[in-house]
Amino acid sequence: MRGVRWSALPARMRRLGRAHCAEAARATVAAGLTWQTCTALLHTTGPYAGAVAALLIVETTVVRTVSAALRYGGGCLLGVLVAVPAAWYARPQAAGLLLVVFASVLLARRDFLGHHGIHVPTTALITFALVRDRHSGELYSHLAEIVLGIAFGLACSALLFPAVRVRSAEHALEELRTLVARYLDALADTVVDRRPPRDVLGPAWEQDLDRALQRARTAVDEAHESVRWNPRPAARRRRWHLDHRVLRTLSEVAHELTATGRLLDAHPQAAGACGPGTGFAQPYARLLRTTALCAYSCRGGRPHPALPATRRALTRLGTARHGPPATGTEAGRLLRHLESALSCLSAPPPAPPVRTHRALGPLRPSSRR
Structure with a gap:
């Protein structure tokens, strides 16, 4: 990184x-x-x-x-x-x-x-x-x-050509999306190999994620500020109604990612706590990789098509034949963090503004004969 x-x-x-x-x-x-x-x-x-x-x-x-x-x-x-x-x-x-x-x-x-x-x-x-x-x-x-x-x-x-910093915000959001997706995919590898995330992501991975979040917030705020009162046609054509929602979604996913990484750092064997017969680590790793794909496609439009199936698979994993893991166990906490991340990514897109057309009043009869 x-x-x-x-x-x-x-x-x-x-x-x-x-x-x-x-x-x-x-x-x-x-x-x-x-x-x-x-x-x-x-x-x-x-x-x-x-x-x-x-x-x-x-x-x-x-x-x-x-x-x-x-x-x-x-x-x-x-x-x-x-x-x-x-x-x-x-x-x-x-x-x-x-x-x-x-x-x-x-x-x-x-x-x-x-x-x-x-x-x-x-x-x-x-x-x-x-x-x-x-x-x-x-x-x-x-x-x-x-x-x-x-x-x-x-x-x-x-x-004299006032600045329009929309492209900088797009680059910052793209960098944040890539980083979140890469870290989620790397967490899947740590779950399968039962290794601490610090050994795979590096000791400063949380600081790198925090810096990417801060850069994205600053870039988005500067982009909005550069568009306000800007007479350039390029600024008037920009419709920034989804960037704050995308940033908020990625921030929440990054929060759950950090919590999951800290849990796996403290308990590297957490994904295998249910025992080898339950088959928890491999399905959970696949869910993490699918979540990484959904996070990378978080661009303000419709949620990724794989999200509904991923949430159903997560529900089946939590209610496996051996019963759901206890809420206090590490495996249960891993499932809760992943469920929260998927809920953030599954938020519906904002509805377009409804244009109201004022109905014309009926024609009044003329007083002239």
Whole structure:
């Protein structure tokens, strides 16, 4: 599994490199447009405030850019609101400055501003100095640069090929499906050979499964975020109504897989606890391999056709001629974990939304004769 993970690393790095280059290009274009617009409209020789605003709000997705723009603009607005009254009415100047610093730092620590809270004291100090020295024109120019920078940052983030990370989520889900199916198939080998799963899967197989789950969750969340408010046609064509269900199903199967592996690690002879005459190990191994096939085919559509027969075979194995294994025995726990995994995979697909057509009212008779 380490070889598979390392072989997928170059492709993952290339995708990250393309995403970072695209984000840097959008930020560069936004800063350049802001600079040119400020010099043409505001007649400022160095509109650094607008260029910095455009650079800082451009994020990977449109949703993050809008959030950064709101926080950046909110921080600057709070700084102005704190500094202007203090510059007008606070006497002496040192007392007003201390009051502005104290209030702006308190507001900057609020969670809703995030790391953009630093702009509250920065804007407050600049505003206090300009208003105190009667440079209101420079203050208006400074604020106008920030507004233009935010506007160009939003426009470039939304219009210059915003990222659509659906394919990354598909790759992460495919990797998780493959890993779950491979581990289930390997558990079948450990049941037949009566060996601990650590000897077959490796000592870090649980950590590898947890990392794959975390990568899949992160990729699915990023895919949903990249599609929201995205004007690209590729984003509008995506219908992501099954990915969370697939991820939840695979997570539950992985949970049962981990529990089964831990049980077999603690009791390698658990599958043979019913005795050689009962024939438990071989049928249970076949059920594990069929479950691996069903887990690999879990893609959000209909359940695998082999699932009903697999569940019936599991029921027959539990109620064999020697009676079902006791609920407290290891064999009974193995059956319960497998039954839970099959129940997760057997969940019916969501029903398509029903379109309701509003019936037209009857034609009213005309009052004209």
